[in-house]
Amino acid sequence: MAAVLTLRGGTKPGDTARVTLPEGTTTEEVAGVLVVQSPSATPLNQVRAVLGDSKPSGANLRILSGSEKLEAFSASNPRIIKGTNGPTLLVSPSESKFLNTQNLVLLATQASFIAVMAVGMTAVIILGGIDLSVGSIYGLAAVVGAFALKALQMRVLGPEANSLDAAAGGAPWYLAIPVGIGVCCLVGAACGGASGAMIVGLRVHPFIITLGMMAMLSGLVFVLTRGQSITGFPESFTRGFMKMPAGNVYPVPVAIMVVTMLGGMFVLSQTVLGRRIFAIGGNEIAAKYAGIPVGGVKILVYVAMGALAGLSAAMYLGYYGAAAPGAGQGYELDVIAAAVIGGASLSGGRGSAFGAVLGALLVQMIGNGMLVLDIDQSYTQIVKGAAIVVAVVLDQAKARLTPGAR
Numbered sequence: 001m002a003a004v005l006t007l008r009g010g011t012k013p014g015d016t017a018r019v020t021l022p023e024g025t026t027t028e029e030v031a032g033v034l035v036v037q038s039p040s041a042t043p044l045n046q047v048r049a050v051l052g053d054s055k056p057s058g059a060n061l062r063i064l065s066g067s068e069k070l071e072a073f074s075a076s077n078p079r080i081i082k083g084t085n086g087p088t089l090l091v092s093p094s095e096s097k098f099l100n101t102q103n104l105v106l107l108a109t110q111a112s113f114i115a116v117m118a119v120g121m122t123a124v125i126i127l128g129g130i131d132l133s134v135g136s137i138y139g140l141a142a143v144v145g146a147f148a149l150k151a152l153q154m155r156v157l158g159p160e161a162n163s164l165d166a167a168a169g170g171a172p173w174y175l176a177i178p179v180g181i182g183v184c185c186l187v188g189a190a191c192g193g194a195s196g197a198m199i200v201g202l203r204v205h206p207f208i209i210t211l212g213m214m215a216m217l218s219g220l221v222f223v224l225t226r227g228q229s230i231t232g233f234p235e236s237f238t239r240g241f242m243k244m245p246a247g248n249v250y251p252v253p254v255a256i257m258v259v260t261m262l263g264g265m266f267v268l269s270q271t272v273l274g275r276r277i278f279a280i281g282g283n284e285i286a287a288k289y290a291g292i293p294v295g296g297v298k299i300l301v302y303v304a305m306g307a308l309a310g311l312s313a314a315m316y317l318g319y320y321g322a323a324a325p326g327a328g329q330g331y332e333l334d335v336i337a338a339a340v341i342g343g344a345s346l347s348g349g350r351g352s353a354f355g356a357v358l359g360a361l362l363v364q365m366i367g368n369g370m371l372v373l374d375i376d377q378s379y380t381q382i383v384k385g386a387a388i389v390v391a392v393v394l395d396q397a398k399a400r401l402t403p404g405a406r
Contacts, residue, residue, distance in 0.1 A: 013077065023039075044071060047063060061091065107364055114364065115338065117335045119353045123305065125340070125351055131332075132213075135214070137187075137213075138331055139221045142316055145313060150230060180237045195213050200299055238321045242319045252318075278349060341358075
């Protein structure tokens with residue numbers, strides 16, 4: 001998919017550079033080609049620094065320097081404007097709409113919110129369960145965490161400050177970060193634990209329990225917010241941590257995604273809990289006879305799923321600096337799609353944390369690709385649904401063709 005988007009996605013203008021043309025420079029447009037003739041080689045060197053040394057056949061900019069050296073370049077809409085120091089050449093390189101640093105970083109950042117939850121969802125699916133309430137848990141954790149961060153900020157600033165008084169400093173990082181992440185994760189873990197306890201205690205299918213939880217938690221979010229967004233968080237949690245810049249990118253959400261993936265890989269492949277999860281998903285009755293505490297493992301996995309949804313909510317709060325009443329709506333489709341596309345079998349017993357992250361990147365790439373290819377965004381959900389169906393069909397076909405598969 002990345003190769004297709006790179007080759008078929010087209011190009012867009014890169015960063016525009018200004019080249020001041022020396023006195024005596026003449027410009028002329030001939031058959032769509034801008035020809036610049038300068039008495040100095042300086043403009044040629046400056047343009048070469050922006051566009052490189054390539055000499056494409058479809059050049060739309062030609063520069064003749066004082067040394068009578070002619071070079072051709074392919075630029076994005078080169079043009080001449082009148083500057084205070086004389087005529088100025090505006091030139092920018094053409095770059096791929098998909099394969100450029102800004103788009104790839106944005107893709108990875110947006111995928112990180114889904115990927116963190118997809119790691120937990122993969123464990124749930126390996127167990128033979130499902131969690132339709134993951135988006136609602138995310139939304140409730142975000143709202144409660146937002147209230148906690150706002151209360152902390154107002155307590156530090158004092159009652160006379162307003163909620164948008166970020167310039168006043170506010171709560172230090174050693175208070176804001178534990179409160180923001182801790183509250184969100186605790187709320188998520190509590191919701192996941194409630195789902196797991198009802199599934200085990202009432203012996204009702206996870207689909208029904210989590211569907212009911214999705215409705216209840218969504219209603220609770222609306223009651224708490226009354227349809228209003230919540231802002232006023234400590235700057236030490238937003239721009240000082242979750243959206244801390246490193247050059248032109250914000251690496252913290254992606255770093256959390258990678259750490260979560262590594263943690264999930266370790267737990268599922270190297271621990272007793274991970275082996276028990278696979279055993280229960282492979283054959284729950286056999287796992288019971290083997291002495292595995294099936295009920296306890298199920299509750300623990302749903303608690304972990306909820307905690308990771310809370311962690312993703314904390315990332316959302318810090319990155320965007322607000323909690324919207326509709327946060328998390330529809331995320332259950334993206335999270336389940338990421339887990340399934342990443343190789344988790346809905347019949348249980350198979351999946352990986354690494355595959356979940358790759359699945360999240362692919363799910364996000366679907367939406368990103370629709371933008372790159374200028375396709376109506378109304379079709380995004382259709383494509384995501386089709387991707388889930390294809391992934392399940394391929395999984396079933398692989399299971400039938402694999403010798404010894406159940």
